Amino acid sequence: MGERTQYDVVVIGGGVVGTAVLRTLSRYQLKAALLEKEAEVGWGATKANSGIVHAGFHNKPGSWMARLCVAGNRMYDQLCDELDVPFQRNGLMMVARTPEEEQILRRFYQQGLDNGVPGMELLDGDTARRLEPNLSGEITMVLRAASGGIVAPFALAHAQAENAAANGADVYTEVAVTGISCGDDGFTITSQDGGTWKAKYIVNAAGLFADDVARMCGLDVPSLIPRKGEEYILDQRVGDLVKHTIFPVPTPKSKGILVIPTVGGNIMIGPTALEMPRKDDLSTTAAGLDEILAFTQRLVPKIQRRDIIAAFAGLRAGSPTGDFIFETSHSGRAVHLLGIESPGLTASPAIAEHVAEMLAEAGLELMPKPDFNPRRPRVIRFKKLSDEEKEEVIKRDPLYAHVVCRCETVTEGEIVDAVRRGARTVDGVKFLTRAGMGRCQGGFCTPYVVRILARELGVSPLEITKRGRNTELLAAEAKAFLKGGEADA
């Protein structure tokens, strides 16, 4: 790879935070780019979290987490409307079973008031069960926050990148940043395969790897603490077990193990919280599953092991201080975002604004673009359309009459649209369209998705990957393993 153009700002890391920063920058008259090491944006913690837009009563008043969580929460309606990303204010409930836990709930209620969380109330167990009939009978008190929500985080990161690109920003994928140097003409950023980018300012939004990137800038930062969270997804058949997101009272290390409705209509249970020695262990474990089941069945007794259809794990960028850390280097021209763990998803729109302010303070000129378009073309979700709309859509594009994923009723038209918007992999298609997310988990549609991806990208099916480099789905053409072309059976 040769040298790229000179940018005003280069954002390193395409998670929900990096893409939010990129979109915010694309409002202004400047040249911005994003470098992401994976095949698509959103493959870090952004893909593998609980998808909760927190209310903001969990965090200590005055902390960055409390301020940016409450501020970020408030921005979600407009953000998801502009970008057509699934978002719902389903509300959340923190539950207590004992007088001691009730005391804790009252403290969180007060903390929420201090943080400016709107719409909170304390309910007795029976009142709460009238709203959520499947809550355990042992629950005696509930702190309910109506402003809590759920979102599709991977779709949000993709949408932010797509919209930023539509407004002139550049998005580079499969670019792992390995070196940063600073000279008179600004920063030179080099990638693993030899590409270089020039920038006057950089934003380090590399998530769990932000400490490594900060060190490339010569900063001596404490290491982030990889903390693994396993999550399990239940069949849609039991998708209406609860409407609110259900929290226990938290532990010192995490918000505890939750019962989480998702915008896709499945209930999810998790996450665990286990500190890991490494940054690359995303395995799920029998012990993790047992712990989650035991815990969540005490919140909602109807949860059953046999309803689980899928599992995943994410790694939190555990903060050594317990709060988000905003570091700078090079007189503020490099901004480093460290320890963006939960509520990082919720806070991300507010983090992006804060980062823009920091860059402005360091001298970056932010002149609004008169023609900035905050909206991206609407995404057709065939299953959700009325009969009349379905008819209309098929008339315009017959590919919408071909249902590829039967479990989730996802059409070829939607898959092609996702590829045109930036999906490159089978998992990317899955997370954007839900093809392969249903109860058969791609057992049926994978070959069709591979074929459509190959056709749209103009490559051989052998090049199609599950999630980027080294994850090719197919090994060879049939017969390739036969020496001398032996007979068929």
Add this chain to the structure above:
Amino acid sequence: MRSIRYTDVAVIGGGPAGLAAALAARRAGAEHVTILERNHELGGILQQCIHNGFGLHRFKEELTGPEYAYRFIPQVEADPNIHVYLNTMVLSLTPTKEITAIHPDHGLVKLKAKAVVLAMGCRERTRGALTIPGTRPAGIYTAGTAQRFVNMEGYMPGKRVVILGSGDIGLIMARRFTLEGAKVEAVVEIMPYPAGLARNIAQCLEDFNIPLYLSSTVTMIHGKDRVEGVTVSQVDDNWCPIAGTERYIPCDTLLLSVGLIPENELSQTAGVPLDPRTGGPVVDEKRETLVSGIFACGNVLHVHDLVDYVSEEAEIAGEEAARHALRETADEAGSGRDGGQQLALKPGSNLRYVLPQRITAGAEVDLYMRVSHPMDAVTLTLSGVTLAKKRQVRPSEMLKIRLKAQHWESLFQAGKAPGQELLVAAEPSA
């Protein structure tokens, strides 16, 4: 704007069940029969089953899947009153038998039928396998997906394979992969006996020296990007892995062949009640579901091991659907069935399920059933009345047993009457 179309019998699904049902409905006098098929061709899953072993019972020949399908497809195509809609996906079905479907050229199609035959088939179960601890690398497929990649798309998913589950598709794919030059390291089955047919164990594993590990399961998947290996452990009587029995098998591909489940999302949109034991609708001997005028047959009703029985069952459903449609034509108002004359059939000792689940008193019909565990020297009984004796029964082989007039006589003498329950059991012969 779209208009509603009408038909006498609508058949949803153009696989072996749908084909036989459509032909039988026409033979029984239905004037217009409509087949709705989501694929671009008829034949269903048979089209990707290029091995032979189909039709031994019905045609006394060993046919491949496509060959078996072609015993039916030309007849369907030759009949001008069987209307075939390909590339047509049914989205919903109402209890009043109104179908909403989509088609690339016709757009949204509404079809009102006098009778409906559900013949959507089944899909592979993956769930059991998805909570296998470990990473989620590329290289994990259901056996059916692998079959489609190899046989239809022309690609090999990998070259060193472990197969979890000894279902028939998995066994067939073990042979296929071997013949394609890949190495099948092992087939791993959690039960103490194989899930697939004995003939497939012999012809697909033993003939190729592929080891079959019984009472074992995959307890860990290794590999970050691509599967690098699996840990296989023995299990105890409660299917719990036994510590100390772990063995690591290097491989680049894990195939799942852990069973099939009837595909009944659509049936549920019409409010058709399902039997949790079969995963398919509750039906009577006409293969009519508990929603009047909606019939079911083939793998959507219960998972079959032989297509021959699918065709047989589909003919019953097709014929009865035609009768229902004719009755509705003759008497638009009341064509309900007389459920009052029925008895309920329930599986008893060592029986996994029995079909039909409802039966009209005195009806001479074939009962289909599967046992829960293998057993030698067995007497099959119906509420104490002996139906048949078998030398050997296995869960993998569906049993077909005729319920005859003499059995009914004994049942009536024992005081059995409509409204009551009958218990089918597999007991050791005295």
